[in-house]
Amino acid sequence: MSVLVVAEHDNKNLKSSTLNTISAAEKLSEDIHLLILGNKIEDLAKSSKSIQLVKKVIICDHEKLENQIPELSSPIISNLAENYSHILAPSSTFGKNLLPRVSAQLDVTQISDIIGIESQDTFIRPIYAGNAISYVQTNQKINLMTIRPTSFEKCEEAGGDAAVENIPFIDSEVKTTFVSREVSKSDRPELGNARVVVSGGRGLENSDNFKLLYDLADKLNAAVGASRAAVDSGYIGNEYQVGQTGKMVAPELYIAVGISGAIQHLAGMKESKVIVAINKDLEAPIFNIADYGLSSDLFQAIPEIIKELDLLNQIES
Amino acid sequence: MKVLVAVKRVVDYKVQIRVKSDNSGVETQNVKMSVNPPDENAIEEAVKLKEQGLANEIISVSIGDDKSQDVLRTSMAMGIDRSILVKSQNTLEPLAVAKTLKIIIDKEKPDLVLMGKQAIDDDSNQTGQILSALLNWPQGCFISNLKIENNKVFISREIDEGIENLETSLPAVLTCDLRLNTPRFASLPNIMKAKKKPLETIDIDTLGIDTSSKIKTLKVIEPPKRKAGIMVNDVKELVQKLKYEAKVI
Numbered sequence: 135m136s137v138l139v140v141a142e143h144d145n146k147n148l149k150s151s152t153l154n155t156i157s158a159a160e161k162l163s164e165d166i167h168l169l170i171l172g173n174k175i176e177d178l179a180k181s182s183k184s185i186q187l188v189k190k191v192i193i194c195d196h197e198k199l200e201n202q203i204p205e206l207s208s209p210i211i212s213n214l215a216e217n218y219s220h221i222l223a224p225s226s227t228f229g230k231n232l233l234p235r236v237s238a239q240l241d242v243t244q245i246s247d248i249i250g251i252e253s254q255d256t257f258i259r260p261i262y263a264g265n266a267i268s269y270v271q272t273n274q275k276i277n278l279m280t281i282r283p284t285s286f287e288k289c290e291e292a293g294g295d296a297a298v299e300n301i302p303f304i305d306s307e308v309k310t311t312f313v314s315r316e317v318s319k320s321d322r323p324e325l326g327n328a329r330v331v332v333s334g335g336r337g338l339e340n341s342d343n344f345k346l347l348y349d350l351a352d353k354l355n356a357a358v359g360a361s362r363a364a365v366d367s368g369y370i371g372n373e374y375q376v377g378q379t380g381k382m383v384a385p386e387l388y389i390a391v392g393i394s395g396a397i398q399h400l401a402g403m404k405e406s407k408v409i410v411a412i413n414k415d416l417e418a419p420i421f422n423i424a425d426y427g428l429s430s431d432l433f434q435a436i437p438e439i440i441k442e443l444d445l446l447n448q449i450e451s
Numbered sequence: 452m453k454v455l456v457a458v459k460r461v462v463d464y465k466v467q468i469r470v471k472s473d474n475s476g477v478e479t480q481n482v483k484m485s486v487n488p489p490d491e492n493a494i495e496e497a498v499k500l501k502e503q504g505l506a507n508e509i510i511s512v513s514i515g516d517d518k519s520q521d522v523l524r525t526s527m528a529m530g531i532d533r534s535i536l537v538k539s540q541n542t543l544e545p546l547a548v549a550k551t552l553k554i555i556i557d558k559e560k561p562d563l564v565l566m567g568k569q570a571i572d573d574d575s576n577q578t579g580q581i582l583s584a585l586l587n588w589p590q591g592c593f594i595s596n597l598k599i600e601n602n603k604v605f606i607s608r609e610i611d612e613g614i615e616n617l618e619t620s621l622p623a624v625l626t627c628d629l630r631l632n633t634p635r636f637a638s639l640p641n642i643m644k645a646k647k648k649p650l651e652t653i654d655i656d657t658l659g660i661d662t663s664s665k666i667k668t669l670k671v672i673e674p675p676k677r678k679a680g681i682m683v684n685d686v687k688e689l690v691q692k693l694k695y696e697a698k699v700i
């Protein structure tokens with residue numbers, strides 16, 4: 135049967151989490167349909183139809199879908215459900231906000247944050263902040279699942295030529311109005327899929343000191359992340375938080391600076407390929423999972439690292 | 452305004468999780484159990500609404516076995532007026548939890564439901580959203596700020612891109628992030644007082660809903676261990692290792 139992937143996007147571009155979710159869908163079916171709910175999305179539809187794995191792009195284009203209020207978008211998904219064996223969305227705040235409503239509307243249990251697909255009905259998901267891994271099986275009429283983007287490769291964006299189908303907007307009475315979105319603008323790579331992430335914790339002491347991390351990140355073309363303590367203390371915005379209640383990242387290189395390594399933080403980064411920890415406390419638990427540990431004062435170490443990187447660059451050029 | 456808070460009893464966040472040797476699940480016997488952390492934020496917010504004179508009655512509900520009385524007593528020690536325990540021997544999936552809460556809500560008729568954004572045991576992050584859909588009430592998820600004025604509800608939600616601000620109305624279902632507030636500690640006199648507050652018990656079997664599991668757990672295993680790393684002596688060594696050994700810079 136066919137699989138439906140609900141696209142995460144900003145009305146202009148697909149978020150890369152959508153591409154990871156399409157790769158997950160490939161493990162379930164060859165007939166993958168991509169559903170895009172949004173406003174003024176003709177261009178987005180055009181660019182999406184070239185994704186090789188996608189057989190059909192389904193578009194619902196309406197001004198009321200501009201801000202992706204889940205009360206409006208979920209009935210449209212539920213209405214399509216009978217055609218599909220599985221409906222997938224990324225397990226981002228977008229997917230988490232939306233898909234459980236479909237679960238209510240279809241009366242099926244959703245499986246959250248899937249990191250592996252064993253078969254059509256058997257899935258792997260972390261529980262207890264990733265301290266245990268659960269294999270679950272279900273035989274419901276339809277499988278609703280959110281997919282952890284970092285557990286699946288991004289699919290190819292080119293090479294395909296999917297059919298595009300427009301479906302009508304179904305209006306629902308909604309009492310919620312969108313007011314505003316506070317989004318930080320940055321030229322750095324997106325935290326969720328950066329090759330290198332440099333994260334700061336309470337050890338940074340204040341937001342001014344975070345500039346040190348930004349400098350290091352820029353040298354490495356890295357995204358910046360943070361611990362919950364750093365966000366709670368106002369050093370940096372919530373969109374940078376890595377961990378059980380923040381974002382999941384799995385870069386090739388993760389550098390944890392002034393972060394102690396609480397399990398809730400590890401939950402978000404321990405799948406990284408190489409982990410570096412810089413902490414002045416030799417007993418900090420972050421050293422237990424680090425590939426390379428440096429026990430040092432970060433205010434001394436970071437400027438030195440930047441200097442070393444500059445030296446390396448000079449040698450190479 | 453009447454506020455209902457949903458509370459779950461979970462393994463305390465400081466406990467080192469142990470997978471059972473028969474791989475049937477996680478050890479929950481003889482480990483410290485507590486209120487699910489973001490549920491404490493939901494309780495705190497309800498108590499604040501009462502202190503501000505916006506709420507006149509605040510109640511908490513938990514679904515679980517007899518031991519879940521602890522978390523309800525804790526909520527009453529923090530300021531909740533009375534509690535309801537829906538007794539269930541089985542662990543329910545989010546859909547069944549939401550259906551159970553809906554029945555209590557139909558009876559109690561609160562104007563606002565507050566709950567944690569996720570339970571830190573199964574990390575599903577679904578129940579509030581399902582409940583909102585079942586009730587057909589507005590949904591506000593992952594909130595870090597709440598203001599209620601003349602029946603209008605202003606919320607800030609934490610999203611992956613930053614913050615989203617929404618305006619909605621009561622009744623509503625809101626799920627709380629840890630940053631919404633700082634939960635108070637229950638003082639000893641309040642813990643004593645909470646022992647005398649009303650705690651009603653309802654057997655889940657009397658509610659007439661299907662709470663059976665739709666998902667079977669085949670096995671639960673430990674996550675793969677990372678291989679031990681090394682300590683480097685200085686920055687120079689670190690950068691050399693990253694460049695020539697790990698080849699990641």
Ligand SMILES: Cc1cc2nc3c(=O)[nH]c(=O)nc-3n(C[C@H](O)[C@H](O)[C@H](O)COP(=O)(O)OP(=O)(O)OC[C@H]3O[C@@H](n4cnc5c(N)ncnc54)[C@H](O)[C@@H]3O)c2cc1C
Binds near residue numbers: 363364431
């Ligand atoms: C339900 C729940 C969910 C949570 N979710 C998350 C989450 O998603 N993400 C998350 O990160 N946390 C989360 N937490 C919080 C987590 O438990 C920790 O409190 C938090 O990760 C600690 O952040 P930290 O390491 O920056 O601060 P701390 O634990 O205070 O560590 C600071 C570290 O900096 C070091 N340091 C200080 N000064 C220097 C210096 N000059 N040079 C070098 N090192 C220095 C110290 O030695 C220390 O190890 C959650 C907690 C709960 C209860």
